[in-house]
Amino acid sequence: MARKTIYCAQAFWHRGGGLTGGEVHQFLNRERAIEGGQALFTGAHGVAVFSVVGYPDIDLWEEPRMVEVYGDVPAINPDPPPDDIAYFKIDCSAAGDVWTQVDPSARDAIDEDAA
Numbered sequence: 001m002a003r004k005t006i007y008c009a010q011a012f013w014h015r016g017g018g019l020t021g022g023e024v025h026q027f028l029n030r031e032r033a034i035e036g037g038q039a040l041f042t043g044a045h046g047v048a049v050f051s052v053v054g055y056p057d058i059d060l061w062e063e064p065r066m067v068e069v070y071g072d073v074p075a076i077n078p079d080p081p082p083d084d085i086a087y088f089k090i091d092c093s094a095a096g097d098v099w100t101q102v103d104p105s106a107r108d109a110i111d112e113d114a115a
Helices: 032-040 106-115
Strands: 006-015 018-027 046-055 067-072 087-093 096-102
Touching: 006 032, 018 032, 032 046, 032 067
Parallel strands: none
Antiparallel strands: 006 018, 006 046, 046 067, 087 096
């Protein structure tokens, strides 16, 4: 399993009293992601440039880390507790981009039930 870092930029627009995210664009490196984020910001209310580290073979990703923020973007929670592992599913479907955090304690309870 190869560990990989993906650099991304996502634009956001004010819609219905909240922020609606657009397509997540992937870039080869940090510098290109920042340049891409700046370009996206010309037509959006906000842009988040972030990186995600993980194992694409098994779809296991760490919490996204913010690289740059332009304008209005949704808040991302601060660093998780040191012993906590956060699992994210990144859904890049036509319906929208969704980051879903799975509670590790719930996973542990399932593991205990299975044992």
